[in-house]
Amino acid sequence: MKAVQVMSFGTADVLRVNDVDCPAPRAGEVLVSVEASSVNGHDVIVRSGGLKMVSGRRFPIGVGLDFAGTVAATGDGAEGYRVGDRVWGMVHPRQRHPVAGAAEYVVVSADRISHAPADLSPVEAASLVVAGSTALIALRDSVHLTAGERVLVRGAAGGVGTAAVQLAHAMGGHVTALARDRHADILTGLGADEVLDYGSTTSDQIGAFDVIVDTVGMELHCYRNRLAKGGRMVTVGLSPSALAAIAASSVHGSRRIRTFSANPETPGLRVLADHVTSGALRPVVDKVYPLADIAAAHRAFERGGVVGKHVVTVPRSSV
Structure with missing residues (x-):
């Protein structure tokens, strides 16, 4: 499968779309087929080497804090999800991930996702996580x-x-x-x-x-x-x-x-979904990029001056 990784710290030029093995969910985990991931400040800081205390210096390091997609497989004990369910979530921001949200598939603990609001497209959902x-x-x-x-x-x-x-x-x-x-x-x-x-x-x-x-x-x-x-x-x-x-x-x-570092788990994502469903919160997307152009998305994020989010779409995989 394809996954965005960095092999060294630096500018957006260090981002690589690499071929990696598709992960398998362990007990309590869910494999998500990712359809979209947004660009966040956390992603840029990790890529630049500003969070070495979290990421360490071992490469590769995955990129993409959040994601939206569908459940592809579940591990034992991952209650409440079935293959095909539309979900959104994020990887843990204070852990190192060789593969993160900007990938065709990502494995996360089941308590880091929830069902995505039914009225949102994957791009819209990813923009809000x-x-x-x-x-x-x-x-x-x-x-x-x-x-x-x-x-x-x-x-x-x-x-x-x-x-x-x-x-x-x-x-x-x-x-x-x-x-x-x-x-x-x-x-x-x-x-x-x-x-x-x-x-x-x-x-x-x-x-x-x-x-x-x-x-x-x-x-x-x-x-x-x-x-x-x-x-x-x-x-x-x-x-x-x-x-x-x-x-x-x-x-x-x-x-x-x-100050704080946002790290929502399932209950927080459900509350967020309630705000979307009630009409209190709607997505604002500035521009959408294909996964292959994620470096351009990072550069645009760093330039600023946009309204809303930069979102990266992930092609459907045959894995």
Whole structure:
């Protein structure tokens, strides 16, 4: 079968679509025939060598945190799934995977998938696994958004940003999106009450917010200063400067900068599916690439300036 792997750390040029043996599920595992996988910041960091503590230095290393497809086989004890079931899920972000989501087949523990929403295509489903889960955990579990609160979503046009705008709106927040001005109409359509152009709006020109969701990871201390009394801020855009700002903010009590690594299992994926089914969350896909062009998808992700997600489609295999 085909699988995207890296044989050394570096730019998108190190990505290879290799021929590998098709894995077989062990007890408690499921073999998924992958139809789509999205590009996430985690994938880029692993590829670049920024997560050596997780990936190690042994190659090959698989690429692709999330996936959507159908069940191809189940191991003993993998309850609740039958061959042909449409599923979505993600590999464990804190483990090394020689084969990950950007492959024709992937084996995962059954507790890392759930049935995908029936109304979503594989491309749409793959676009929401990591982005939707991250936004949901940020708003629900990290900053505990309540109805009527003022929310700023920074980097609102990206994958996590578009999901956060929608979910914050569905949870009753008054949502301000900070993004490129040309994305204003799209973000308003997703539920933003106001859109500010980040190119012409500095942190000291915006009002006070009860909740700030940051996906950028820079100038965090400037935006933390825009929190109202009792305000909460969470960032998912990690960088060396972000980690320093998070550490420095720890003395500020509730107004500290929070962060986390999204790692949803079956229950969390089911809740995410409920939000899709209710209409609170819908996919936003910027561009779709074939598996052979995954390097181009990584380059486009790193350039930024898109709305939503880059998704890679995986051809059906005869394995």
